[in-house]
Amino acid sequence: MNFKDVMKRYKEGTASKEEKELVEKELEKYATIEEYYAEELPDEFMNSSETDEEEKLNTGSETKNINKVVNRRLRKVILISVLTVILLYVGIFYGLSSIVDQFYFDPTEVTQSDEEDFTETDFNFDMDALISLNMPGYVNGSFTIEESKGFGVYETGYFLKNLFTQDDKLHLVDIKRGQPQNFYGNVFDSIPRFSINNGFSDVYSPYPEEASDHSVEIKEKFKQRFNNKTVEYMEELNDLSYVSMTIAFKEDLTMKELYQLTEEHPELDFKWAGVRTTEPGTRWRDDQPMHLIGFVPDINAEPSSDMEPDPEKYPLFSLNDVWIDASGASEDFFPEAYKTHFTSRLKWLKDREEFVEIFDHNAEKTEFYTDALNYVEDNGVETYGVLVYGTAEAFSESIEEIPYDRLVIDEVDSSKPSTGIYYD
Template sequence: MTFKEVFQRYKEGTASLEEIKFVEEELEKFELLEEYTLAQIDDSCPGLQELMTESDENEIRGIKKTVNRKLLKSILISFLAAAVLVLLSGPICSRIFYNPNRGYQETYGGDGQFFIDAAVFTELHSPGYTTNWAKAVPGFPGSYHVEIRQSNLFHGREETFSGRIVRGKMAGSESSLTGYYSNILNRTGSVLETYWHFPPMNAFGRKLETFCTTDEAGNDVYQQPQKEIDSQLEQLEELPSSSWAAAYITFDAPMSLDAFSSLYRQWVADQGNLDITYAAVTCSEPGYNMNVAGFDPAGTGVFSEAGVYPEETYPYLRPTTARELNDGEALEEIWEQHFTSMLQYMSDRPQFLTAMADVNGISQEYYEELASYVKDHGIQIFGVMIQGNVSQVISFAEQEKVDGVYVEDAKLSALSR
């Protein structure tokens, strides 16, 4: 294609960006040559420049105006195209990838869909913790900065996780923890496993048959030796009488919700100075699943106001404390509905699980299997986490039929943080 043809396309506004660049470079050469020629003519023939350039300058000015208009038009089109792309990419990515805010809307801030997801997951798997606040702030398309605040019930302190979800997945080990858990990674390299405060392996692992020791003959031993139990209780006895302790306890045999209700009323409702903050539920055959699932029988989890989510679909999903119950209302019935509702709720949140809980084989199918097992076998409590005055913790371990004791923490008094 000749320069004349390209230049004609340039004037008509149909030239490509490459052709526009070519024409502008040629025009720049023309201007330089013109300046040089005029300078030479002016030096050799003073006064001749005015005779030769009057019409030429008019044509050059016209060309410059055309060039400027075409250039401005090209820049404007490029800018508008980029702006449209940016504006559309956000909503499109929000529909393609996980959007933590899609669903129940916030009322006061940090209490919307993402909060409910985190709160239910925390109660199921994090003994001694509750989620108080959770927020996801949109960033680049398909990206969210997330922050979750949990309360450590034993120490009465708040712990915060912050990270970044990109295209439906947490940014893995590249995502940072803040505060107490900074730069702590678990064996899989995921910051999430540490943050969710799963119980230590040897707390409930013996009952699940996912943790054992070996005897002198090399045989696997899942039963905790009695001398280990006695040793832990003796160490608790050496603490000042004002001390408080948090301990995992497992029972000789799983108990029904009716039996657990009697135990709960005896130790928590009637005596005081002792809290059962977690009840571990048998959800699979021994050795099949390494995860522990349970609930907080006191209902200390924090949820939005009633009516935020469909309560007919998830009855008693919002924790209800024993103090709120009417006289004679069966705790065991509420616990059963609450626990099964949590399993159903999490199985309905696959995108949250993929983004925020992709550890230890947890998935939508995992909760479906748990729900199926509980439906077939009923809810059986095989262990608890208790917190309270050290004398009450010792009494509980000595008076109940227990086969495992794992002291998680201790402090000098109820006021200690």
């Protein structure tokens, strides 16, 4: 909202009811201030440095006395005008600015964690949920940055951590009245979001039901040849080569089956699990792309924090909080934690429509989150595939024990990156 434009519409008689009330309220306020100063500011305050006796001694003609009175009054009027302008400026910046802020997304807002010593902005939780659900292999890193510049303008920043390389990079985004400005790549980039589509092509772009048996047979043979070449390539790598691989399952796994798989292969790092959000073989909408979302099952992947949203509405929003209740837990404890964690973050994004409209890549995404939440609440949380890291040797030893339907190598490094070197 530009106050100058609102004032112009007010004078032209085209302002809305809310805009008229805003302008009239501001005009009334500053008219009252000016009237107050005009009545209360004493004439003596405007007197020159001369005392009454000095003025009597220096009396000259009647004209000189009149000039002094006029000048005194004039200085009073000027001072009142200056004070009014100053108050008007301060009021516009601090008063009107806060009014304008209310019309737009505010990344500095704190509604979920407001304790005496610790606070966390809602924007930080926004980034936690958005990145972990939509960007396989990434998490919200160190912390977020939020600073108000007034009139609905903000400077924001966040650290995007690549779980494969362990790089943790700061990305800045300006938000000007609900619109992102000066942003490049990061969460707006299509590569991190869609790099897994090849491995999960049957989910992202389901084969049409009306396809002939011959077409389906050709498709399956191609998939088998591709898998064989992938396994052969992996076996040719140095055993210490570090591999990022997308694995689509033959059939969806429950969270209990997923947890058992991670326990059976501790040498592999399961960094993201895609969650089924529509009936197998279908898309979300015919006129919309199929969005692949999931969660990070690695409890230690995200930075730990003492803050989280309302635990009653968004329980286990941070998966690393699972350790608080893990002692003596049953074998179903961690699978249930997976379900709760994924559902909480999905529910959070569903409730954060303004944030999603700015930072997500699709205007329909809030509706998708709502439909996805309804689906998992009705059908349970199951995974169609995972993103896994490990050495070439570890994959070679484990791959035949994993019920895969499709294997796709996403990235290969010469060795696993070190997260820290310690010396005695």
